[in-house]
Amino acid sequence: MQFSVINRQQEIEQAIEETFDLCIIGGGITGVGIALDAIARGLTVVLLEMQDFAEGTSSRSTKLVHGGLRYLKQFEIKEVAELGRERAIVYENGPHVTTPVWMLLPFHKGGSFGKYTTALGLKIYDILARVKKDEHRFMLSKEATIEQEPLIKQPDLIGSGVYVEYRTDDARLTIEVTKAAKERGAYMFNYMKALSIRKVNFTFFQVGAEDQLTGKKHIFRAKKVVNATGPWVDQVRALDSKIAGKHLILSKGVHIVFDASKFPLKQAIYFDTEDGRMVFAIPRQGKTYVGTTDTFYEGDPGDVRAEQSDINYLLKAIKFMFPNIEVGAEHIESTWAGVRPLIHEEGKGPSEISRKDEIWQSESGVITIAGGKLTGYRKMAEKIVDLVVEQLEKEEKCRYRPCTTKRIPISGGDLSGSKYFDAYVQRSVEKGLKAGLTKEQSIHLVKLYGTNIDHVLSFIGQAERLPMTLFAQLYYGIYFESVAKPTDFFIRRTGALFFNMPTVEAYKEAVVNEMQRILSWSESQREQYRKELEQAIQVAKVN
Numbered sequence: 120m121q122f123s124v125i126n127r128q129q130e131i132e133q134a135i136e137e138t139f140d141l142c143i144i145g146g147g148i149t150g151v152g153i154a155l156d157a158i159a160r161g162l163t164v165v166l167l168e169m170q171d172f173a174e175g176t177s178s179r180s181t182k183l184v185h186g187g188l189r190y191l192k193q194f195e196i197k198e199v200a201e202l203g204r205e206r207a208i209v210y211e212n213g214p215h216v217t218t219p220v221w222m223l224l225p226f227h228k229g230g231s232f233g234k235y236t237t238a239l240g241l242k243i244y245d246i247l248a249r250v251k252k253d254e255h256r257f258m259l260s261k262e263a264t265i266e267q268e269p270l271i272k273q274p275d276l277i278g279s280g281v282y283v284e285y286r287t288d289d290a291r292l293t294i295e296v297t298k299a300a301k302e303r304g305a306y307m308f309n310y311m312k313a314l315s316i317r318k319v320n321f322t323f324f325q326v327g328a329e330d331q332l333t334g335k336k337h338i339f340r341a342k343k344v345v346n347a348t349g350p351w352v353d354q355v356r357a358l359d360s361k362i363a364g365k366h367l368i369l370s371k372g373v374h375i376v377f378d379a380s381k382f383p384l385k386q387a388i389y390f391d392t393e394d395g396r397m398v399f400a401i402p403r404q405g406k407t408y409v410g411t412t413d414t415f416y417e418g419d420p421g422d423v424r425a426e427q428s429d430i431n432y433l434l435k436a437i438k439f440m441f442p443n444i445e446v447g448a449e450h451i452e453s454t455w456a457g458v459r460p461l462i463h464e465e466g467k468g469p470s471e472i473s474r475k476d477e478i479w480q481s482e483s484g485v486i487t488i489a490g491g492k493l494t495g496y497r498k499m500a501e502k503i504v505d506l507v508v509e510q511l512e513k514e515e516k517c518r519y520r521p522c523t524t525k526r527i528p529i530s531g532g533d534l535s536g537s538k539y540f541d542a543y544v545q546r547s548v549e550k551g552l553k554a555g556l557t558k559e560q561s562i563h564l565v566k567l568y569g570t571n572i573d574h575v576l577s578f579i580g581q582a583e584r585l586p587m588t589l590f591a592q593l594y595y596g597i598y599f600e601s602v603a604k605p606t607d608f609f610i611r612r613t614g615a616l617f618f619n620m621p622t623v624e625a626y627k628e629a630v631v632n633e634m635q636r637i638l639s640w641s642e643s644q645r646e647q648y649r650k651e652l653e654q655a656i657q658v659a660k661v662n
């Protein structure tokens with residue numbers, strides 16, 4: 120099904136004629152997860168996102184679907200159990216965006232964990248998170264740890280624990296959930312900013328919004344409104360009523376990316392820093408990324424970026440655990456920064472505040488959800504839609520289906536389970552070869568797009584000014600993934616701005632030109648979008 124800014128105006132015109140059961144404000148993982156759950160239960164749904172889908176926190180995480188091992192330290196047992204179970208579900212429903220990776224947890228003399236506490240902690244984690252048998256933790260001696268990852272600090276090393284984390288692409292996870300909701304009939308608009316919320320005759324809401332691509336104003340009507348705007352929830356709560364009770368506090372997290380030739384990490388590692396926090400170093404696509412920081416943030420969530428102090432902190436952490444690695448700020452290829460929407464807890468530091476989600480309901484009935492994790496998005500959505508459905512059923516004397524998202528594949532995950540994914544990749548390689556791609560290119564694309572690969576491959580062969588794969592990805596992005604701007608393509612559909620900056624530099628002009636042609640941009644639009652891309656490149660680079 121096409122999902123394109125080309126059809127946007129027509130879809131907006133249809134949407135403003137309807138009174139939806141549910142209007143969701145915010146197109147990060149929380150909002151799009153709610154949209155999928157709601158549409159699958161039979162509600163009519165419109166979602167408004169003021170930037171691109173996932174442009175908020177949901178493209179700026181550590182990119183792990185994880186059980187939250189760290190929360191064991193804070194005895195958040197229920198949290199770990201729930202996240203662990205959700206992790207398995209996220210994987211089953213979208214094996215193309217989630218990959219299990221073995222994570223090394225080294226321990227040194229004087230560190231926060233020893234051999235027995237690590238072994239016990241990981242064992243409890245296996246049980247709580249119901250980790251599959253073949254993914255149960257195991258322990259390594261000092262020698263085996265060094266063999267596994269020779270870059271680790273060797274003095275005082277005692278050994279390590281090894282457990283499984285699931286690596287993901289947060290923005291692609293969000294877009295695949297968005298597409299799944301769209302495929303089932305939800306109206307999903309990026310670049311549509313909610314500016315006002317008004318309850319009319321005690322019966323329905325009017326949400327005033329501005330199209331950020333055209334400047335046109337629209338009013339969307341819905342019986343229920345959910346505010347899922349992550350770091351912006353307090354701002355959107357204020358559109359409806361005075362903020363009372365709990366409020367948000369933001370914590371900033373930064374990641375930095377090196378080329379593997381500068382930081383040749385073989386093995387993903389979760390390691391201690393000097394100040395007692397823990398940081399990830401993860402190899403990915405010929406790069407190594409390291410993060411995150413965790414500091415309170417009071418600025419605009421839409422303008423968060425890596426500052427020198429963040430870079431220094433992470434470089435110091437690298438030096439502490441990998442003393443033989445000679446990397447400095449000049450070797451950083453790219454960075455990203457995001458803010459965690461946390462629920463304020465008096466007297467607690469950023470790393471101590473719980474990551475649990477919280478739900479508020481205003482006097483007029485607007486429901487707000489914030490906090491939580493990428494990993495727990497489906498469960499958060501279930502809670503919210505349960506609440507919406509309960510109210511609608513009472514008010515309208517009707518019945519909706521129960522939550523079924525546990526078994527709904529996200530777009531590209533139509534496989535009846537993760538165990539079929541490897542065979543699917545093999546079969547699709549043949550198709551890629553037939554379309555003129557190399558084996559590596561075919562594997563790359565099918566792992567990115569899963570069962571949507573045929574659509575992507577259908578654009579191959581039309582390549583002119585761009586490499587075949589990039590051309591196909593661009594066309595697929597514009598026609599099936601609502602790509603409106605070059606930044607959408609290079610950041611949130613391909614991840615190239617984080618993990619393949621040379622490709623961005625080499626083809627940015629060609630992509631802008633191609634997009635101008637397909638989307639009939641005026642010269643001034645072209646210039647504006649080109650500048651936005653240049654600015655995003657500058658923000659990502661530190662040099």
Ligand SMILES: Cc1cc2nc3c(=O)[nH]c(=O)nc-3n(C[C@H](O)[C@H](O)[C@H](O)COP(=O)(O)OP(=O)(O)OC[C@H]3O[C@@H](n4cnc5c(N)ncnc54)[C@H](O)[C@@H]3O)c2cc1C
Pocket residue numbers: 144145146147148149150167168169170171172173174175176177178179180181182183184185311312313314347348349350351355370371372373411457458459489490491492493494495
């Ligand atoms: C550094 C860092 C690392 C993390 N690592 C992990 C991890 O590895 N694993 C994990 O599970 N979780 C992780 N998290 C947490 C996870 O990223 C977040 O919980 C999740 O992305 C929040 O999603 P969200 O949809 O609630 O918010 P967002 O993704 O921020 O979405 C909210 C959206 O609302 C939109 N919006 C705001 N105002 C309006 C308006 N007026 N009208 C329309 N739209 C509006 C914004 O543009 C935004 O896109 C991490 C977070 C950070 C910051």
